[in-house]
Amino acid sequence: xxxxxxxxxxxxxxxxxxxxxxxxxxxxxxxxxxxxxxxxxxxxxxxxxxxxxxxxxxxxxxxxxxxxxxxxxxxxxxxxxxxxxxxxxxxxxxxxxxxxxxxxxxxxxxxxxxxxxxxxxxxxxxxxxxxxxxxxxxxxxxxxxxxxxxxxxxxxxxxxxxxxxxxxxxxxxxxxxxxxxxxxxxxxxxxxxxxxxxxxxxxxxxxxxxxxxxxxxxxxxxxxxxxxxxxxxxxxxxxxxxxxxxxxxxxxxxxxxxxxxxxxxxxxxxxxxxxxxxxxxxxxxxxxxxxxxxxxxxxxxxxxxxxxxxxxxxxxxxxxxxxxxxxxxxxxxxxxxxxxxxxxxxxxxxxxx
Numbered sequence: 001x002x003x004x005x006x007x008x009x010x011x012x013x014x015x016x017x018x019x020x021x022x023x024x025x026x027x028x029x030x031x032x033x034x035x036x037x038x039x040x041x042x043x044x045x046x047x048x049x050x051x052x053x054x055x056x057x058x059x060x061x062x063x064x065x066x067x068x069x070x071x072x073x074x075x076x077x078x079x080x081x082x083x084x085x086x087x088x089x090x091x092x093x094x095x096x097x098x099x100x101x102x103x104x105x106x107x108x109x110x111x112x113x114x115x116x117x118x119x120x121x122x123x124x125x126x127x128x129x130x131x132x133x134x135x136x137x138x139x140x141x142x143x144x145x146x147x148x149x150x151x152x153x154x155x156x157x158x159x160x161x162x163x164x165x166x167x168x169x170x171x172x173x174x175x176x177x178x179x180x181x182x183x184x185x186x187x188x189x190x191x192x193x194x195x196x197x198x199x200x201x202x203x204x205x206x207x208x209x210x211x212x213x214x215x216x217x218x219x220x221x222x223x224x225x226x227x228x229x230x231x232x233x234x235x236x237x238x239x240x241x242x243x244x245x246x247x248x249x250x251x252x253x254x255x256x257x258x259x260x261x262x263x264x265x266x267x268x269x270x271x272x273x274x275x276x277x278x279x280x281x282x283x284x285x286x287x288x289x290x291x292x293x294x295x296x297x298x299x300x301x302x303x304x305x306x307x308x309x310x311x312x313x314x315x316x317x318x319x320x321x322x323x324x325x326x327x328x329x330x331x332x333x334x335x336x337x338x339x340x341x342x343x344x345x346x347x348x349x350x351x352x353x
Contacts, residue, residue, distance in 0.1 A: 001235060001238075001239070001349065002242075003031050003238055003242065004031075005242050005245060005246070006028060006031040006032065006033040006082075006238070006241075006242075007031060007032035007033065008032060008033070008034065009033050009034065009081050009082055010033075010034045010036065010078065010079065010080050010081045010082070010122075011028055011033045011034065011035050011036070011080060011081070011082045011083075011084065011241075012036045012037075012038060012074075012075070012078050012080035012082070012083045012084070013025055013028070013035065013036070013037050013038070013084050013086060014037075014038045014039060014065060014083070014084070014085045014086055014087035014113060015038075015039050015065075015085070015086030015087035015088060016037025016038060016039045016049070016054070016058065016060060016086075017037070017039040017040060017041065017042040017046065017049040017054075017060075018039065018046060018049075018086060018087075018088075018090070019046065019048055019191075019193070019195060019196040019198065019230070020086055020191060020230055020233075020234065021037065021039060021049070021086045021087075022048040022049045022052055022054060022195065023048075023193065023195070023230050023231065023234060023341070024084065024086070024234050024237070025037055025052075025054050025057075025058050026052055026054070026057075026338075026341055026342070026345070027231075027234060027238070027345060029057050029058065030342070030345065034059075035057075035058040035059065036058060036059040036060070036061065036074075036078040036080065037054070037058050037059070037060045037061065038060075038061045038063060038065075038071075038074045038078075038087070039060075039062070039063075039065075039087055040062065040063070040064060041062050045197050045198060045199060046197060046198065047197060048195035048196070048197070048337070051195065051331075051337040051338075052195075052337060052338055052341060053338065059078070061074045061077070061078070064109075065087040065105060065109030065110075065112060065113065066104050066105060066108055066109045066112065067112070068112045068115060068116075071112045071113060071115075071116045072115070072116050072119065074116075075116040075117075075119070075120050079120075079122040080120070080122060080123055081122060081123060081124050081125070082123070082124065082125045082126075082127075082241050082245075083113075083117060083123055083125070083126045083127070084127045084129070084237055084241065085110070085113050085126065085127065085128045085129055086129050087105070087109060087113070088105060088106050088109075088129075089101060089102045089105040089106055089156070089159075090156075090198075091156065091198060091199075091200060091201070092133075092154050092156045092157070092200075093199075093200040094156075094200075095154055095155035095156035095159065096154060096155060099155035102155045102156055102159050103155065103158075103159050103162070105159075106156075106159035106160060106162070106163055107159050107162045107163055107166060110128070110163040110166055110167070111166055113128075114128075114166065114167065114170045117170075117175075117183070118170065118174050118175075123181060124180060124181055124182075124244070124245055125181070125182055125183070125241050125244035125245050125248075126175075126181075126182075126183035126184070126244075127183075127184060127186060127237050127240050127241050127244070128163075128167050128183060128184065128185045128186070129185070129186050129187075129188070129237065130160045130163050130164050130167075130185055130186070130187055131156075131157070131160040131187060131188070132144070132187050132188060132189045132190075132226065132256070132258065132298060132300050133152060133154075133156065133157040133160055133298070134150050134152065134157065134160040134161045134163070134164050134187055135148055135149065135150060135151070135161075135187075135298075136148075136149045136150060136151025136152070136161070137151075137152075137153070137157070137297075137298055139297045140297070140299075141297070141299075142299065142301070143256075143258070143261065143299040143300045143301030143302070144256070144298075144299070144300055144301060145256070145301045145303075145304070146187075146253070146254040146255065146256055146301075146304055147254075150164055150165065164185060164254070167183075167185055170183075171183060171252070175252075176252075181248075182244040182245075182248030182249070182251060182252045183244070183252060184240050184244060184251055184252055184253055184254065184255060185253075185254045185255070186233070186236060186237055186240055186254075186255045186256075186257060187254065187255070187256050187257070187300065188228070188232075188233035188236070188256075188257045188258060188300075189225065189226030189227070189228055189233075189257075189258040189259065189298070189299075189300055190225040190226055190227050190228070191228060191229075191230045191232075191233060192227055192228070192229060192230065192270075192320060192321070192324045193229050193230030193231070193320075193323070193324050193327065193344075194323070194324055194326075194327020194328055194331070194337075194340065194341065194344065195327065195337065195341070196230075202267055202270060202271070203270075203274065203324060203325075206270075206271055206274045206275075206281075206325075207274075207325070207328045209281070210274070210275070210278045210280070210281045211328075211332065213280075213281075215281075215282045215283060215284045216271055216274075216275070216281065216282070216283040216284070217283070217284050217285075217286055218267055218268060218271060218283055218284070218285050218286070219285075219286055219287070220267055221266060221267050221268035221271075221285050222266050222267070222268065223266065223267050223297075224264050224265060224266050224267075224297050224298070224299075225264065225265070225267070225270075225298065226258040226259050226263070226264050226298065226299050226300055227259065227263065227264070227265060227270060227317060227320060227321070228257075228258060228259045228263075228313065228315075228320060229315050229319070229320035229323055229324060229348075231314075231315075231344070231345065231348045232257060232258075232259070232313050232314065232315065232320075233257040233258075235311065235314075235348075236255065236257035236305060236311050237257075239305075239309050239311050240255055240309065243309050250308070251309070255304060255305055255309075256300040256301060256302050256304065256305060257300070257302060257305060257311065258299070258300035258302050258313075259313050259316070259317065259320075260302075260313055260316070261299060262316075262317075263313075263316050263317040263320075264299050265317050268283070268285075269317075270321060271283050273317075273318065273321040273322075273325075274321060274324075274325050277321060277322050277325035277326060277329070278325055278329060279329075314348055314351045315348070315351070323344050323347070327340055327341070327344060
């Protein structure tokens with residue numbers, strides 16, 4: 001993957017203190033980009049940003065995406081050439097507990113971001129990340145394409161579909177007529193990787209149980225997800241950012257990044273593989289006691305990315321889980337999180353075409 005175009009470029013990453021944001025900022029610093037971050041301060045259950053010592057390695061601005069004045073001030077201070085928008089309330093369960101904050105962040109915050117982009121004179125490319133859950137999930141056995149219907153049963157999914165509609169409005173009303181600038185949205189599936197410690201996510205829950213020597217409790221063992229290592233969608237975001245600079249008209253629009261269909265696996269398969277990589281552990285299935293809706297089947301069609309920008313997944317399901325669990329295991333055994341993260345990044349790039 002040729003990402004030399006990012007060297008010396010001023011890149012603003014929103015959501016920089018999150019799981020995906022921390023991995024992305026690490027990658028961009030390795031590419032020689034001048035990286036600025038904008039996000040809330042890291043939460044106690046999200047230590048990866050601090051583990052990777054990113055506050056010392058990037059120009060970090062703490063703030064809330066829901067505050068337009070703050071967002072505008074950060075854009076004015078940073079003067080970015082490329083913006084990669086990751087800031088979000090990213091958990092389905094939390095969206096049920098607090099739907100207003102979810103919509104305020106994922107729709108209102110996204111609108112603030114788009115307002116700042118519209119007003120900026122420095123930006124040449126915007127990569128606007130939403131989610132695979134922006135599609136109205138009909139439990140199809142085939143993958144959703146970029147032109148399929150948007151929608152969402154739960155507040156999180158609804159907020160991501162709404163953010164896509166807001167983006168489309170800004171795209172048609174403003175961005176399409178803005179010389180020297182192009183924007184795209186990207187949609188990715190269930191991302192796994194070392195350093196995610198969020199509550200109510202299967203991999204962090206597995207790791208916490210494995211570390212304590214406790215059984216892993218599954219309540220929806222047959223639910224399938226398009227599992228992919230965090231470096232897969234991040235590589236897609238970087239490809240789209242590059243192509244927005246080089247081929248803006250052909251790249252503007254929506255893009256899916258997910259695994260090949262054979263790597264869409266069940267929660268139980270993921271858990272058993274995690275136990276195998278950890279070297280010990282057990283699981284127990286309990287009847288789901290929640291009345292909250294949860295999708296059982298969701299896949300993405302990635303033909304557009306493969307055909308139009310030559311993006312292809314590098315790691316299959318087994319490799320993704322092995323790298324993910326080994327990250328936690330190695331750090332748990334005392335290795336430096338920065339060294340382990342960079343080791344995984346090097347391994348990913350070694351297999352890239």
